Amino acid sequence: MNRVRLLVLNAALGPLDYRVPDHLHVEPGSVIIAPLGPRQVFGIAWESERLPGAEVPDARLRPILDVMPVPPLRAPLRRLIEWTADYYCAAPASVARMSLSSGAALRGGGTLTEYRLSGAMPSRLTPQRDVAISALDGEQGTIRELVDLAGVSEAVLRGLVNAGVMEPVVVDIDRPYPLARSDHARPSLSDLQQGAADRFVDAVKAREFAPMLLDGVTGSGKTETYFEAVAQAVDEGRQVLVLLPEIALTENFLKRFASRFGVPPVVWHSNQKQSERRRAWRQVAEGGAQVVVGARSALFLPFANLGLIVVDEAHEVSFKQDDGVRYNARDVAVMRARFEQIPVILASATPALESLQMAEAGIYEKIDLPSRFGAASLPDIAIVDLREQVPPRGRWLAPPLVAGIEERLARGEQALLFLNRRGYAPLTLCRNCGFRFQCPNCSAWLVEHRLSKRLACHHCGHEVPSPSLCPECGEADCLTACGPGVERIADEVAELFPDARIQVVTSDTLSNPEKIAAFVDAAESGAIDVIVGTQLVTKGYHFPELTLVGVVDADLGLEGGDLRAAERSYQQIAQVAGRAGRASKPGEVMIQTRHPEAPVIAALAAGDRDAFYEAETEARRHAGAPPFGRWAAIIVSSEDEAEAREAARIIGNAAPRLDDLAVYGPAPAPLSLLRGRYRYRLLINARRSAAVQQTIRDWLGELSFAPGVRVGVDIDPYSFV
Structure with a gap:
């Protein structure tokens, strides 16, 4: 009898067996619709030996209803789904659902x-x-x-x-995309760039797994070099996936790609219309989408003939997903390349410490671009000690930075001010009674946004109109904004330079691709004098007239309990500094800090990246932190605080006692209330040799909790809130 095992796209269900009617053809990877009680569900045909399940007698099997008219998921993608589920302690169904993320695409054409x-x-x-x-x-x-x-x-x-x-x-619905032309506008590369490009082209030709770390300073032309590998894959009729960490970077990338290849690439991200996602998914599956540029979810698309993966800005924290399946797209990209037996390029000006260690161990091949392209040179960096150069009362920009902006405006050049804090102020309080505006759903302050006249929580999205009276004591004219956000810095610049054309750049102001494209056009045409932005402006942009970058508060990223805070701060400031002087005019970076002696700040001032990475490497080695040890987190949450606390206590009491693994906690999470759920965390620190995932599965598998309790596992966590 012909039977099939389905990975049903419901994490609460295990694999289910069905009968295949004689008139239907099923092979591993086929997408199937099957009955489940009175409902119909989607599932993926899977190899029985790779997906253990309860054996059901033939007589009890229900027949599948239909095989969907899409190509079966290929074996490399099925192996990736298995690996991701196993490594990140996730349900295979939850991972597989990411591959079938456009339900409309599973139906026929029309x-x-x-x-x-x-x-x-x-x-x-x-x-x-x-x-x-x-x-x-x-x-x-x-x-x-x-x-x-x-x-x-x-x-x-x-x-x-x-x-x-x-x-x-x-x-x-499924019309093909215009074809990219590899010879549309071949660039003139420097000798260093050409050497890197030749290595990438050879790797594509070899059709073998080859993980490569492209370590190039900002403005060195990393994109141009890997575009040559893209061109080679296109010539061979193979597909390419380019992952970008932010949707905001997509518009800029599309323009660069179109000028090189004559047409834009296929785009994949959550902001697309449903019809666009349907068309992209089907063209990817049928081989018609040559080059796909997307956010991390594009990694699970069912490519028909993948020949190259590029992870741009590979150090970016936003490649780590913090809900649902908590995976790191950078690492999963390497594994997909391994299963597909193709090259993968990790490109960054500030690589993650883990990537550098893989290169040092010889697992990744490291390719360096140590200088900027053409006449451009790296910017000069100056430290502004806020203990000595004190801003005037009620102001946040120190005199040297104000003078630097004034000088650029007089020369018709552009300045960029960086502060990684959205809104006008992070806290609003009442001078009369001390009341502070707090989110009712999260243990976080409401951030004032004067542009939209709202107080907003940046964790759950709760918003209220900006009040005129204190809700606690009823007093008028007593509410005070505490601390600066980018809107407040923009107001300060407007007061100092009333004729300056100022643009605030955050995820609030650039909320869709059209607004992003308009900003890029305005900045490139010289219609903006001063850009005030968050981390959204730290990477990817090339504005020839931008010659001054001011970091308003370099100490901000060093606060809190983030165990990667020093590395993140270095990467972020180095990336934003790289926006200055990218053309023929020299650039300057001014970093405002109260801690110039901090290793991160000292390394930035000296331009000595290697010294910072060496110090950070030793600190990680001493702490047994990644890449020399393993981290994992267990997050317990419930709408009932007592339930969450009791579940965390049960997990803590059942913690394994092993020589190669230490468990810390449980303790209330730094954000102890998030989206209406009370949260507790446990942190696991283990040696590299420890079987962390299996230990966690055995540990949690024997425990039971109240129905409202959720227990999540985060392997290699980046967020500690």
């Missing part, structure tokens, strides 16, 4: 009616119609998608269709 502006104007122009027409200029999509873009009701758009202002367009 056509779709989309709408766009026709150029006509309505006889009656209401305010809502005016808003819709302005928002939808150049856009095309389904009515539902356009409703989200325009911010108006569906009835308003239907009215515009009936009035002939919007016209229907019938499109092929």
Whole structure:
């Protein structure tokens, strides 16, 4: 009898066996729809020997309903799903769901009616119609998608269709993408760049697993070198995946890619319209998407013929997912390349310590680009000691930095001020009674945003309008903003330089690709004098007239209990410093700090990256921290604080006593209340040789908790909140 084992996309269920009717053909990786009680569920056909499950007699098997019209998931992707689930202590179904992340794409092809502006104007122009027409200029999509873009009701758009202002367009759902041309605009590379590019091209030709670390200073042309490997893969008819850490970097990358290859790449991220994700998924699966640029979730797309993976800005913390399946896309990318037997390039100006250690051990091949391309040189770095150069009362910019901005404005050049804190102020309190505005769902202060006139929690998204009276004592004119955010710094610059054109750059102000593209165009054309931004501006951008970078508070990243704080701070400041002087004009970086003697600040001032990494390496070795030891976290949460505390106590009392593993906690998490759930954490520190994952599975597998308790495992944690 023909039977099949399914990995059903429900983490609460184990593998299920079904009967395959004679008229259906199933092979490993086939995407199947099957009955489950009165419902229908998706599943993936899997090798029985690789997915143990309870044996069910043939007579009790229900037949599958259908095989979906998509190519089966290939063996390398199935092995990646197994590895990711095993390494990160996740349910295989939760990992597999990321590969089938566009449910609409699993159905057959067909056509779709989309709408766009026709150029006509309505006889009656209401305010809502005016808003819709302005928002939808150049856009095309389904009515539902356009409703989200325009911010108006569906009835308003239907009215515009009936009035002939919007016209229907019938499109092929799965239409192919235009082809990239490898010879469209070949760049002129320096000798160093050419050497790196040749190595990458050879690796693509070899069709073997080859992990490579591209370590190049900011402005050295890393993108141009790996574009040559992309060109080689395109010539061979193979697919390429480029991972970027931020959606905000995508627009800039698309422009660079299009100028090199003649067409933009295929894009994959969570902000896309459903029809775009459907088309991209199917073209990836059928081999029609040549080059895919995406966020970390693109790593699990079902590529038909993958030939190269590139992880750009590979040091970035945002490659680590902190909910759901808690995986690190940088490390999973290396494993996918291993299963696919292809090269993978990790590109960064400030590589993660773990990557550098892998290169030193000879596991990764290290390729260096130690100088900037062409006439550009690395910027000069000056330390501004805030204990000696004190900003005026109520101000945050010290006199040397203000003078530096004034000098750039006089020369018609640009300045960038970096502070990794969104909003106007991180805390608002009442001078009269001491009341502080706190999130009701999280143990965090509400951040004041004066641009939107809201107080917002940056953890759960809770917002309230900015009040005029203290809600505790009822006093007026008594609310005080404490500390600076980027909006407050922008206000200070506006007071000092009223004629300066200032742009605040955060995830709040650049909330979609269109706004990001408009910012890049304005900065490149010289329409902005001073950029004030968060970590969003630390990487990827190239503005020729930007010659001064000011780090407003270099000590901010060193606060708190983050065990990687020094490395993160170094990377972030070094990256933002790299925005200065990227063309022919020399750049300067001013770093404001109250701790100039701190190793991170001293290394930045001396331009001695190697000295910082050596000191950090020794500190990690002494602490048994990664890459010399292992970390794992267990996070316990519940809406009932007593339940969460009791579950954490049970886990702590059952902790294994092993020589190669130490357990710390349980203790309340730094964010002890998050999104309405009370949280406790345990931290595991183990030797490299310890079987951490199996130990955790054995440890937690025998315990039971109240129904409202969630227990999460985070292998190689980056966030300690």
